[in-house]
Structure formats: structure tokens, C-alpha cells
Amino acid sequence: QVQLVESGGGVVQPGRSLRLSCAASGFTFSSYGMHWVRQAPGKGLEWVAVIWYDGSNKYYADSVKGRFTISRDNSKNTLYLQMNSLRAEDTAVYYCARGAVFGDYAYWYFDLWGRGTLVTVSS
């Protein structure tokens, strides 16, 4: 079954760290760029970060740059998001999403999503 399953969310105090994981199955994980997208309670979608299929390139939203790190382990079919120096405004459901590939080209369209994991930053 083609799916993404996030884990690692929870309640954390401001300034602390948390690592999210996203386990992929049912497709060739190492062939796809992967993204994290978040959604604050009652709000819209916000793209967070992307990592190339081979880990060679990573890009971040300005709101998390310098605090969050995206990584992947293709041998374990797993995507990660290391979140440091967490702030109240980082409270959100965090989704991992697969970047679409059509032919030989990768696109920033998200064609497969996990169900998300909730991160709450609160003292």
C-alpha cells in the first residue's frame, strides 16, 4: 500500500527540540523529493522544507530556516524533520508529502500526503 506515516509529534516547551519521522511504503522512496508542510490550528497550509531524492539539496521556508533540518535515510525509507528552538508559532499539524514525478522531471506538486502529526509548543 502506497502511504506515508508521520510520527514524533507531541507537546514540547518553547526553546526545546523535537524530531519528526515519516515512514514511506509502497513506492520507491529514493526516487522522490520529499516535503514537509504544516498547518496551524484552523489555518491554511504552509510549506516548510524540501529535500531532493538523493539528499543533495535542501530548502527551507524563511520561518524555519536555521532552526529546522530536513533529512532522509533512503535505506530505511524514512524522512525526518529535526526541529530546534521551537516557538509557539510552530504549533501545527505537520504533514510529509511526496513531490510528484512526471517522466524524468520532479515537480513541487504534492501527490501523496501522510495523515499528519500534531506538534504543540507550549509551556
Next chain:
Amino acid sequence: EIVMTQSPATLSVSPGERATLSCRASQSVSSNLAWYQQKPGQAPRLLIYGASTRATGIPARFSGSGSGTEFTLTISSLQSEDFAVYYCQQWGTFGQGTKVEIK
């Protein structure tokens, strides 16, 4: 940074009617635009990519059009399962969403 602006914020439509949602980019994005549907408590679902291509499994009543800075998502005859929030997206930027509700 490109800003994506969706209108209206809320659209009230009766089942069976046509719904037209708009998305405007602050500068040209060519045809690099996607539409997503999100229902309460669920992850978003890709509907349209490349401005006008339906994703796998998406019913034909969903159609996308436009290029450059002006884009439209049309739902030709709303079904009960189509009442949701719709987002447009270009690279790392999402619009703020349009909620389609039952009139």
C-alpha cells in the same frame, strides 16, 4: 516572494450547481500551479497540477484553467463530497484557501 491570493474566501453553493474558484499570483508562474482539496480532519488531496491536468482518480467534474497570474478551478456540478476547503499552490507558496459550503 510570490504571493498567491484566492477568492472568494467562502463560496456558498447548492448541490448540483457550478462552483468557480479563483487564484491570482503576484507575478507570473506560467502553468506551475496546483489545486488541492482538504476536508476536515484529513490531509489535502492533489486535484489539479500544471494548472489544468487532473491528478489520478480525480473526477472529470473538476477542471482547472489559466496561466501566468490568473487561475480558475471549476467544479461543474457540486456533489455532497465536494464541500471542502480548496487551496492553490505554486512551488513553496499556498493560497489562503476557499471554503466551499452548502447553500
